[in-house]
Every structure is written in C-alpha cells, then in structure tokens.
Amino acid sequence: MAALTETTPQWKTTIIVSTSLQNHDTTRMLSAQRHRIRFSDSVESRAFIFPLSGTAFLLVDPQALPEHFEESGIIEMIKKFVQVHRNSFLLLYGPFNGKKELEILSEIQRRFFGRNLRILPVRNTAEAVKGMLTIAKATSKPHVDNIRDRMSLARAHVIESSPVWEMLRNTM
Known part of the structure; x- marks a missing residue:
C-alpha cells in the first residue's frame, strides 16, 4: 500500500518590495515560491513589506558598510524605518563571525533598545526568506x-x- 502523503497548501502572500532589491537573491527566491511581488519606489530602500500581516523587514548587509558604519547613514535609515513601520524587523545579513559584524550588531542593539525594532541575524538568503515568511505568516x-x-x-x-x-x- 502506498504511503499517504498529506499535502498542505503552501502559504502565498503579496509582498511590497523596494525597487532597490529588484535583482536581489531574496526577491528571486520569494518569486520562485510564487509569492506576489510588487515593486515600489515609495518604500524605503532594501525594504520588504507584508501588508496582510503588517510587518516590514529591512535588509542590511554589515559587510557592505564602511569601516565607520555610522558615516554610512544606516542608523538614520533604521530610525526612519522604525518610525514608519509599527511592526519592524531588521534582517542583518552576514556570517556574524567577524569582529566588524558583531560590533555593528551590538551598536544597533544598543541604539534601538526598547523600541519596536526586532533584529534578526541571518546567514544566507534562505534564512532571510524563511525568517520573513515565518513571521509574516504567524502575524497575518x-x-x-x-x-x-x-x-x-x-x-x-x-x-x-x-x-x-x-x-x-x-x-x-
């Protein structure tokens, strides 16, 4: 007798994505999973917004930031993101085994402690997509x-x- 496999329909949603991420691996992976992607110039650069769950994610790669990351304007960008989005998440994209990445994580945690920003360190594109979808689905x-x-x-x-x-x- 053949084993019965129970199939649950995969969750699909609409995601508003910054046009700056149009060719990013994360966007390609979300499209491959058949999510409806809508690109917008009016959302923050590097942002993913899940309208049905009211969550927003900002993708930041600490390795792409200059040595003195305060000069990059990233703190101001995060401040604006937190002000605009009530349920905000920061996806810190990188291996987090270097001193620079840990210093950036520490400084962001210190500056945004007690605010409505949750920080999610992710090592690769698959973790970023899985984290976003898990949170967005659970809050939709x-x-x-x-x-x-x-x-x-x-x-x-x-x-x-x-x-x-x-x-x-x-x-x-």
Missing part, C-alpha cells in the same frame, strides 16, 4: 486568529486538568 490575519484560538483552547485544557488549579479552586 487568518493565521493569527487561528493561533490565538489554539492558545485559548490549550490554556483552558491546562486549567481544567492541572492539579495546581484544582487545589487553588478548592481553597477559594
């Missing part, structure tokens, strides 16, 4: 509602079957 409207419902059911199950909760109910 139909999926976030499903996750919220499942978490609510799990919480109710824990409350019903937990001996600690049973003891607390008996003491009240």
Whole structure:
C-alpha cells in the first residue's frame, strides 16, 4: 500500500518590495515560491513589506558598510524605518563571525533598545526568506486568529486538568 502523503497548501502572500532589491537573491527566491511581488519606489530602500500581516523587514548587509558604519547613514535609515513601520524587523545579513559584524550588531542593539525594532541575524538568503515568511505568516490575519484560538483552547485544557488549579479552586 502506498504511503499517504498529506499535502498542505503552501502559504502565498503579496509582498511590497523596494525597487532597490529588484535583482536581489531574496526577491528571486520569494518569486520562485510564487509569492506576489510588487515593486515600489515609495518604500524605503532594501525594504520588504507584508501588508496582510503588517510587518516590514529591512535588509542590511554589515559587510557592505564602511569601516565607520555610522558615516554610512544606516542608523538614520533604521530610525526612519522604525518610525514608519509599527511592526519592524531588521534582517542583518552576514556570517556574524567577524569582529566588524558583531560590533555593528551590538551598536544597533544598543541604539534601538526598547523600541519596536526586532533584529534578526541571518546567514544566507534562505534564512532571510524563511525568517520573513515565518513571521509574516504567524502575524497575518487568518493565521493569527487561528493561533490565538489554539492558545485559548490549550490554556483552558491546562486549567481544567492541572492539579495546581484544582487545589487553588478548592481553597477559594
């Protein structure tokens, strides 16, 4: 008997991409996965925006920055990105085994601590795409509602079957 393979439909979404990334490997990989790519001059350079999930990603390659990266204007670009996008992520693209990459990561973390910027170090294009798609899918409207419902059911199950909760109910 042939093994049954359960196929789940692959998630597809529309992504607004900066025209500066038109020939980037990340954009080609997203297109190959059949996502709808819309290029725009009006979004920040090196940005990916997922409208259905309300997330935005800024792709920065620390290796392409000058020795004194403050002079490159990257901090100002990130500040503007964080101001514009409520749910923002910084994709730091590189191997992160060199001193320069770690210094840049440290400085960005220090400057944006406590803000709505989440930093996601990625080593290659596949990790960047996987990270963006995982976050965007988990925060998109139909999926976030499903996750919220499942978490609510799990919480109710824990409350019903937990001996600690049973003891607390008996003491009240």
